[in-house]
Amino acid sequence: MKHYSQLSPEQRRAKLYSIFSCVVICLIAFTFLFPLYWIITGSFKTKTEILSSTPVWVPSEWVMTNYENLMSKRTAPLFDFSLFGYTITGPTIPGAIRWLLNTVVMSVSSMLLTCLTAAMAGYALAKKRFYGRTILFSLIVCAMALPKQVILIPLVREMSALNLYDTIWSVIIPIVGWPFGVFLLKQFAEGIPTEMVEACRIDGASEWRTFTDVMFPMIKPGVGACAIFTFINSWNDYFMQLIMLMSTKELTISVGIATMQGENSTDFGILMAGSALASIPIIIVFLIFQKYFTKGITMGAVKG
Amino acid sequence: MVKTPVQYNKKQRRLVMQENVAAYAFLLPFLIFFVGFVLYPMFMCVYTSFFDATMGREDIFVGLKNYQDLFQDEVFWIALRNTLVIVVVSVPITCIFSLWVASAISKMPVAATSAFRCIFYLPVVTGSVAVTMVWKWMFNNYYGIFNYLGKDVLGILDKNINWLGDEKYALWCIILILLTTSVGQPIVLYVSALDNVDKSLVEAAEVDGATPKQAFWKIKWPQMMPTTLYILVITTINSFQCFALIQLLTSGGPKNSTMTIMYYIYYSAFKLYKYGYGNAMGVILAIIIAILSAIQFKAGQEK
Numbered sequence: 001m002k003h004y005s006q007l008s009p010e011q012r013r014a015k016l017y018s019i020f021s022c023v024v025i026c027l028i029a030f031t032f033l034f035p036l037y038w039i040i041t042g043s044f045k046t047k048t049e050i051l052s053s054t055p056v057w058v059p060s061e062w063v064m065t066n067y068e069n070l071m072s073k074r075t076a077p078l079f080d081f082s083l084f085g086y087t088i089t090g091p092t093i094p095g096a097i098r099w100l101l102n103t104v105v106m107s108v109s110s111m112l113l114t115c116l117t118a119a120m121a122g123y124a125l126a127k128k129r130f131y132g133r134t135i136l137f138s139l140i141v142c143a144m145a146l147p148k149q150v151i152l153i154p155l156v157r158e159m160s161a162l163n164l165y166d167t168i169w170s171v172i173i174p175i176v177g178w179p180f181g182v183f184l185l186k187q188f189a190e191g192i193p194t195e196m197v198e199a200c201r202i203d204g205a206s207e208w209r210t211f212t213d214v215m216f217p218m219i220k221p222g223v224g225a226c227a228i229f230t231f232i233n234s235w236n237d238y239f240m241q242l243i244m245l246m247s248t249k250e251l252t253i254s255v256g257i258a259t260m261q262g263e264n265s266t267d268f269g270i271l272m273a274g275s276a277l278a279s280i281p282i283i284i285v286f287l288i289f290q291k292y293f294t295k296g297i298t299m300g301a302v303k304g
Numbered sequence: 305m306v307k308t309p310v311q312y313n314k315k316q317r318r319l320v321m322q323e324n325v326a327a328y329a330f331l332l333p334f335l336i337f338f339v340g341f342v343l344y345p346m347f348m349c350v351y352t353s354f355f356d357a358t359m360g361r362e363d364i365f366v367g368l369k370n371y372q373d374l375f376q377d378e379v380f381w382i383a384l385r386n387t388l389v390i391v392v393v394s395v396p397i398t399c400i401f402s403l404w405v406a407s408a409i410s411k412m413p414v415a416a417t418s419a420f421r422c423i424f425y426l427p428v429v430t431g432s433v434a435v436t437m438v439w440k441w442m443f444n445n446y447y448g449i450f451n452y453l454g455k456d457v458l459g460i461l462d463k464n465i466n467w468l469g470d471e472k473y474a475l476w477c478i479i480l481i482l483l484t485t486s487v488g489q490p491i492v493l494y495v496s497a498l499d500n501v502d503k504s505l506v507e508a509a510e511v512d513g514a515t516p517k518q519a520f521w522k523i524k525w526p527q528m529m530p531t532t533l534y535i536l537v538i539t540t541i542n543s544f545q546c547f548a549l550i551q552l553l554t555s556g557g558p559k560n561s562t563m564t565i566m567y568y569i570y571y572s573a574f575k576l577y578k579y580g581y582g583n584a585m586g587v588i589l590a591i592i593i594a595i596l597s598a599i600q601f602k603a604g605q606e607k
Contacts, residue, residue, distance in 0.1 A: 010515065014515075014516055018408070018411070021404070021408045022408065022412075025405060025408055025409065025420065028405075029420060029423045029424070032423050032424055032426060032427060032484060033423055033426065035427065035430070035435060035438045035439065035442070035484075036426060036430060036438075038438050038441070038442065038449075039430075039434060039437075039438045042438070042441070050447065051446075051447050052447065053446055053447060053451075053452065054452060054456070055449050055452055113337075116333070117333040117334040117337060118334065120330040120331070120333060120334065121330060121331050121333070121334035121335070123330060124326075124327045124328075124330035124331045125331075128323060128326065128327035128330070129323060129327075130323060130324045130327035130328065131324060133327075136331075139343065140338075143338075143342050143343070143346070145537070145541070145593070145594070145597055146346070146590050146593065146594070147541060147544060147545050147566075147586075147589060147590060147593055148545070149545055149547065149566060149569070149586075150346070150349055150569075150586035150587075150589060150590050151342065151345035151346050151348075151349055151586075152345075152573075153349065153352070153569070153573045153579050153582050153583055153586065154344075154345035154346075154348035154349050154352060154583070155341065155345045156573075156574075157348075157579070158341070158344070158345060158348070173337060173340075173341050174337075174341045174342070176334075176337045176341075177334075177337035177338045177340065177341040177342045178342065179334075179338060179342070182334055182338075207326045207329070207330075211330070232429060235431065236428075236429075236431040236432060238431070238432050238433055238547075238548045239547050239548065239570075242551075243570070243574055254431060254432075254433040254434075255433075257433050257434070257437065258433050258552060261437065261440075261552065266444070266447075268437075268441045268444075268447070271437045271440075271441070272437065272438065272441070274434075274437070275433065275434035275437045275438060276434075278431055278433060278434050279429075279430040279431050279434040282429055282430075282431065283426065283429055283430065286425075286429040287422070290418075290422060290425075294421070294492055294496070297489060297492050297493065298492065298493060298496040
């Protein structure tokens, strides 16, 4: 390391610039973190602290009233389904808990279904030669470039025709059909040498065994990326959940909080408690799996 | 000797058939979802846009009437203008900002790079509803932090501003929030693109006496062109689709000053139940996005 005074003016300017940009980025990063801080602290503040015109930076006492209010506002059964014409209803629990459960069930099923269908389709697109391959692939790319929301009106009508409207499936199915996962896993599968697949076939393995025992283990990092990507995106896919789900017991946490906002628009305590409930689990998942997630984003872009 | 090629052809044909059957068997589960719930709705979107469609009755064919109405609808033009303002302002800022952040943080130690990458991605992960709720509070007329900062700390404002209720500011507030939720992905992409730049080229340039600035613009930037192109396209699409912020914060108001195409589609279809009209707007939106993406691709390829 040379001393500052030994640097040429050019280098000095570069050094100053990098210090300057570092400071500015730290400041901006702070403002990016602030909303999250405000959600968490806000959810524990008393009503007077929330409604004070001078912001209270740190709650003087941490109270649970906002969470209690959130839990008591709406109720829903823990589960309910019909069997042979009888409707079986579970014990009544706070609506917010049911919403959270719905969201978890919805995200996990979308994730599993997407990974399975996308891994199979990605393998076929990358390694198989079949009629219509080019057309199918260009359809997939076109579908990805178009705004997803444009198809929502026909989807709602289709779902009502299929009697799936206002059920969790109406949200899951379109997510599984969305071709991003296929695109991503095709990229991964293309990186696997074709000789591996051929050797396996020559050794007498069936098509399915070739896929499960050779292909799948090798594209696992890609499947991981696809899984975490689908999980986070379906958790946060607010627009689709908003138009597909109606009744209190079917809502997801995002839509649930948004409906509450309509009724208690300035009770920020309750809204912050709900926001914390909706965002903390997904942030934790993101932080644990962020390596896979980053990989998914970048792999999907390579040939985008 | 004459027979052999024929037999061979037969066998070959059977193998081709087998390969096709296997390929479609693997594709089938995905195709059911893709054709049934992506392609079919896309087709229906175009098809229904020629009908007067609403709840609880048969659709009536009206030809191009929905499109004619659309072009005479004042709100549609306001929505189109606002959408374009959002795109024109947010896309360049997002791209430049994320390029700058990425190039600065990629020079830092690995731990710092991934920490910053995480922080800038957080607003995306937090989810649009939670993010919107907290910004709504921060923008609030009486209890919001912005009025406090502006009036009591910095002294710029002489009275509280109703940020989201004032047509002068509402759209800009939306754009500000949109920016915080849209820079995450481009930063991740740029950081990895900068990582993948051919290091030997950069070193060679530095040996030849190139300044860091020259090394960046002459060596790294051209190599990152595909990434930039991809970022331009996805950011444009995302800005066009900005919906949750508007639905939860302003519902298109005040006086349509934050009305966007996406929100107007939602409003026409699910508040007024004019499905055909909403679909016609969807078709127009898709066409605009397709044209813009094509232009961006062309421009990117020429470079």
